[in-house]
Amino acid sequence: MPGPSPSARMRVPLTLFCALAFLAGCFSPAVTTTSTTSSTSSTATIAPIPQVASDVKGLQLAASVRSNGTLGEWIEGGLAYLSSGADGLSIVDIHDPDHPVVLAHDIEGSASRDVDLIHHPNGHLYALLADSSEQNTKLYDVTDPHNVTFVVKTALCDHTIAVVPNSTVVYASWSLCQASHTSQMEQGDVEILDFKDPAHPVSKLFAFPPVAMTVGGPKAITATSCHEMTFNAELHRAYCAAISDTQIWDDSDPLNPKITVVIDDPLVNIHHSVWDADNGTTLILGDEVAGAEAPAPTCSDKAELPTSALAFYDIKDLASPKRVGYYNIPYDSLGASESGRPKVCTTHLGDVLDGTDLIVMGWYSAGVVMVDFKDPANAKTVATWHAPGDSSVWETRYWDGHVFCSDEVRGLDILQVVTK
Numbered sequence: 001m002p003g004p005s006p007s008a009r010m011r012v013p014l015t016l017f018c019a020l021a022f023l024a025g026c027f028s029p030a031v032t033t034t035s036t037t038s039s040t041s042s043t044a045t046i047a048p049i050p051q052v053a054s055d056v057k058g059l060q061l062a063a064s065v066r067s068n069g070t071l072g073e074w075i076e077g078g079l080a081y082l083s084s085g086a087d088g089l090s091i092v093d094i095h096d097p098d099h100p101v102v103l104a105h106d107i108e109g110s111a112s113r114d115v116d117l118i119h120h121p122n123g124h125l126y127a128l129l130a131d132s133s134e135q136n137t138k139l140y141d142v143t144d145p146h147n148v149t150f151v152v153k154t155a156l157c158d159h160t161i162a163v164v165p166n167s168t169v170v171y172a173s174w175s176l177c178q179a180s181h182t183s184q185m186e187q188g189d190v191e192i193l194d195f196k197d198p199a200h201p202v203s204k205l206f207a208f209p210p211v212a213m214t215v216g217g218p219k220a221i222t223a224t225s226c227h228e229m230t231f232n233a234e235l236h237r238a239y240c241a242a243i244s245d246t247q248i249w250d251d252s253d254p255l256n257p258k259i260t261v262v263i264d265d266p267l268v269n270i271h272h273s274v275w276d277a278d279n280g281t282t283l284i285l286g287d288e289v290a291g292a293e294a295p296a297p298t299c300s301d302k303a304e305l306p307t308s309a310l311a312f313y314d315i316k317d318l319a320s321p322k323r324v325g326y327y328n329i330p331y332d333s334l335g336a337s338e339s340g341r342p343k344v345c346t347t348h349l350g351d352v353l354d355g356t357d358l359i360v361m362g363w364y365s366a367g368v369v370m371v372d373f374k375d376p377a378n379a380k381t382v383a384t385w386h387a388p389g390d391s392s393v394w395e396t397r398y399w400d401g402h403v404f405c406s407d408e409v410r411g412l413d414i415l416q417v418v419t420k
Contacts, residue, residue: 029067029090029102029411047401049353050419053372056358057418059385059403060096065090067105067342072114072130072160072349075399079103082412083112085132091145097402097414105146110140110150116163116170117142118195126151126198128170130161137161137172139198150282151198156191162229164238168195169254174225175243189225190240192255204255212259213248216319219262219413221245228349232280239283241274246285248318261318267326268311273357275352276315282376283313283321284359286347308346310361312376327371328377329363349395358382358405362393368405370416385415 050056065082067090072083078095090236093101112129118139120126127142137158139151158175163170172191182353187262188205195201208221223242230239231251238249240255248267263283265271272288289308309326329345350361358375367386373379385405393410405413 004077007355029065029105032064032066033379035171037300037335038255039392041351045072046084047417049356049398050358050376050417051383052354053380053382055108056370056382056420057420059368059370059383059415060418061385061387061413062402062416063100063414064102065092065412065414069408070406070411071132071394071408072112073395073397073404073406073412074117074127075113075397076117076402078400079411080404081109081115081117081127082406083115083129083412085113085133086111088112089115089127089129089140089148091142092412093145094399094402094414097400097404097416100412100414102141104148107140107148108150110138110148112138116161118163118170118198120168120169120195120198120284122198124198128161128195130158130165130172137170137193139201141194141198144398152201154191154193154201154203158191159225160228161230162238164251164254165231165233169196171229171238171257173227173229175227177225180359189223192257195253206257208242208259212262214262214319215260219264221247221259223247223271227271228286230275231277235280237280238277239274239276241271241285243271246271246274246283246314248283261315261321263313263321265311265323266324273347273349275350277352277357277359277373277397281316282357282373283315284352284373285311285313286350286361287311288348289346310347310359310371310379312373312379314376325373325375325377325379329366329369329384330381339394344392348393353398360396360398362396362405364392364394367391367393368396368403370403370417383417388415 070082073082080092088108091104113132113134118126124143127140129138129381136153137163138153143150158172159175160173161386170193188207190206222244226240228241236252238251240247246263249257251257268287272287275284309328312325314322344364345366348362352359358369364375370382390409395406397404
């Protein structure tokens with residue numbers, strides 16, 4: 001699903017515009033590069049995905065888009081859509097990852113912590129944003145990234161959002177809305193939004209039953225909302241990391257999902273993030289111990305227990321998921337940030353490289369970690385990277401031979417995957 005591809009002719013006026021804006025006192029995110037190669041056309045061939053760990057030599061910084069910090073990100077069609085907290089939505093042209101070009105930033109009212117895209121049947125492309133102060137969800141038309149327009153905002157508190165593939169339906173998490181919206185939490189556990197009419201979304205509430213009739217029989221549910229959600233479009237599955245358990249849904253009817261699997265693992269503290277791999281036979285769960293607050297492990301700890309780990313499950317038989325291994329970072333080999341902020345080392349958000357047994361993760365102050373889980377009982381570190389100075393990596397995504405790292409402190413770092 002390619003996004004808009006700016007031509008070289010469009011970049012020249014943009015540069016002139018940014019120069020004039022700077023003189024007028026409007027400061028855009030700073031772009032720095034370390035590459036000495038020339039810029040390439042947006043029609044350049046996409047780099048092949050490394051298939052096995054031995055294909056990867058390491059990670060090295062190619063470019064940065066410095067800002068006051070970046071949280072959620074979505075990479076698609078040569079464009080990076082960034083949720084930059086109070087600074088709002090930014091759109092960056094990454095067709096040439098070594099030479100990123102900022103197309104839009106400081107969009108009014110777009111303060112946000114999470115972002116996803118809706119490819120609408122009306123031909124428009126929309127960016128959906130979870131508000132950074134957790135007040136609502138906002139929709140912007142980003143069909144033309146040079147002319148982003150506000151469409152609508154919803155009424156309820158949403159912590160994160162996930163668009164069901166090939167639909168206008170969105171699952172919105174209420175994960176941390178309990179404190180500020182207690183009455184909302186009494187009505188349901190996940191908000192289901194349908195943007196079939198973008199200007200007039202329809203909202204319904206999905207309440208978790210006390211006991212779900214799963215494919216393996218009745219299972220008690222203790223969760224109060226999903227946190228992060230991902231999908232397998234071919235299998236019509238939604239994966240819900242729900243703080244106290246992880247669920248697999250059948251989303252064949254996106255407006256009426258059914259809970260088919262519940263994984264309640266006592267070795268997991270916070271079911272925070274989730275992905276599948278190996279054609280839907282492996283499930284990967286990120287444990288954000290203590291919600292990245294004390295007593296979460298710091299980067300100087302040498303944890304012997306599977307805390308703040310990636311946990312791996314065999315889900316070939318959905319009626320009987322089996323935990324088969326876990327991965328912890330090599331704490332003592334990674335440099336942590338040298339600032340006064342807590343040097344928290346726990347999983348956060350990442351990306352499975354399509355069709356492989358490799359996952360790249362943002363690990364807060366520990367930086368970026370690529371993991372090989374071909375043998376999930378003995379998952380291994382493939383490569384690591386840590387920015388100099390203060391850093392806290394919120395999320396990582398892979399595209400075109402590069403890892404895109406949203407950093408709460410630095411903004412966006414773009415790493416080249418160095419291959420053999």
